[in-house]
Amino acid sequence: MLEQAIGVIDSGVGGLTVAKEIMRQMPNEIIYYVGDTARCPYGPRPKHEVRKFTLQMAGFLMNRNIKMLVVACNTATAVVLEELKSFLPIPVIGVISPGSRAALKATENGKIGILGTIGTINSKAYVRELTLINHQVEVIQLACPKFVSIVESFEYQSAIAKRVVEETLQPIVGSGIDTLVLGCTHYPLLGPLIENVMGPNVKVISSGEETAQEVSAILQFQNMLNTTTTSPKHIFYTTGSPKLFKQIAYDWLNIKDIQVDIAHLASLDKEFEK
Numbered sequence: 001m002l003e004q005a006i007g008v009i010d011s012g013v014g015g016l017t018v019a020k021e022i023m024r025q026m027p028n029e030i031i032y033y034v035g036d037t038a039r040c041p042y043g044p045r046p047k048h049e050v051r052k053f054t055l056q057m058a059g060f061l062m063n064r065n066i067k068m069l070v071v072a073c074n075t076a077t078a079v080v081l082e083e084l085k086s087f088l089p090i091p092v093i094g095v096i097s098p099g100s101r102a103a104l105k106a107t108e109n110g111k112i113g114i115l116g117t118i119g120t121i122n123s124k125a126y127v128r129e130l131t132l133i134n135h136q137v138e139v140i141q142l143a144c145p146k147f148v149s150i151v152e153s154f155e156y157q158s159a160i161a162k163r164v165v166e167e168t169l170q171p172i173v174g175s176g177i178d179t180l181v182l183g184c185t186h187y188p189l190l191g192p193l194i195e196n197v198m199g200p201n202v203k204v205i206s207s208g209e210e211t212a213q214e215v216s217a218i219l220q221f222q223n224m225l226n227t228t229t230t231s232p233k234h235i236f237y238t239t240g241s242p243k244l245f246k247q248i249a250y251d252w253l254n255i256k257d258i259q260v261d262i263a264h265l266a267s268l269d270k271e272f273e274k
Contacts, residue, residue: 003226005030005235006215007066009057012040012152012240013248014186015072018095020253021208022070023234026216026225030232032061034263037240041148042075043117043184050079050119056265058084060237066090067224070215072185074099074207075117078125091218098214099181099207100129104137106203107179113172113202114141115194116183117148126183140175144168144187151186154248156193165193173197181205189252237263 008019012035019031034057036042042050054076058069069084069092071077077094085092103112114126121143130137146168150161172180180202182188188206195204219225226232234255238245242260249258 003030003228004065004067005032006219007058007061007064007069008033008072009054009061009069009076010035010073010185011042011053011075012037012148012186013245013252014148014151014184014189015070016249016252017185017188017206018070018072018208018211021212022215023253025209025212026219028226028228028232029219030226031234032064032066033234033236034060035236035238035240035245036263036265037152037238037245039239040152041117041145042073043119043143043145043148045075045119047079047119050075051083053265054080054084057263058088060263060265062088062090068092068215068219070211071095072211074125074183074185075119075123078120078123091222093211093214093218095185095207095211096125096129096183098210099183099205100126100133102205102207102210103179103181104130104133106205107137109176109178110134110136111138111140111175111177111179113175113177113180114139114183115144115147115180115187116141118143118145120183126181140172140177142169142172144184147190148184148186151189151248154244154251156189161190162193165190166197169194169197177202179203179205182207234259236260239263239265
C-alpha cells in the first residue's frame with residue numbers, strides 16, 4: 001500500500017498544478033495522472049457528461065491500484081466528488097474545500113473573488129463552501145470560459161493570453177475584493193497575467209498547495225506515506241496528443257524523460273455505474 005501511487009485526475013493539463021505541489025511536498029510519492037485532454041473543457045458540459053467522464057478516469061486509475069484519488073478538476077469536484085467518496089475504498093479529495101480554506105485564511109476584508117469555468121460558477125460550490133465556514137464572507141464570482149482553451153493550446157504566455165485575461169477580468173477589477181481564488185486548476189498557468197491585472201493589493205490563491213497539504217495529512221494519519229528512498233516513477237496519461245501534453249508538462253513540471261501514455265477511457269463507460 002505504501003508504494004502505491006496517488007491518482008490525480010483532471011479534464012486536461014490543469015491538474016498538473018496540483019500534481020506539482022504534491023511532488024514538491026511529498027517527493028517520495030508516485031503520481032499516476034490522467035488528463036482528459038481530448039474532451040476538455042468540462043466547464044460547459046452538462047453534469048451527466050462530467051460525471052461519466054470523471055468515473056471513467058477514476059476507473060482507469062483504480063485498475064492501476066492507486067491508494068488515493070485527487071479530483072484536481074473543480075468542475076468534476078462540484079459534480080461527482082461526494083459520489084466517488086461514497087463508494088471508492090480509498091481516500092478521495094477534491095480541490096474546492098482546500099481552495100476555500102486557503103482563501104478564508106488570506107482575506108482581511110472578507111471579500112473574495114472566484115474565477116472558474118461556467119460549470120463551476122453555476123454550481124455555486126465555492127459560495128456554499130465559503131459561506132458554510134464563514135456566513136459573513138462576500139463572494140463575487142466570474143466565469144472565464146476562454147482560459148482553459150488558452151492553457152490547453154500552450155498559449156498561456158502569449159500576447160493573446162494577455163489580452164484575453166485583461167478583457168475577462170474587467171468586471172472584478174476595482175470590486176473591492178482582497179483575495180481571488182483560481183477556481184480552476186488550469187488557471188495558475190495564467191497566474192502571472194492574472195496577478196498583473198488585479199494588482200498588488202489582491203492575493204491570488206491557487207488550491208494546489210492546500211490540496212497537497214490535505215493529501216499529506218490524510219496519508220500520514222492513515223500510515224500510507226511512501227517512506228522508501230527510491231526515486232518515484234510518475235506516469236502521465238492523456239486522452240489527447242501525448243506530444244502536446246508532454247510539452248506542457250515539461251514546461252510546468254520540469255521533469256526530464258517524462259512518461260506520457262495514451263489513456264483509453266471509452267471502454268470504461270460502465271466501470272462504476274450502479
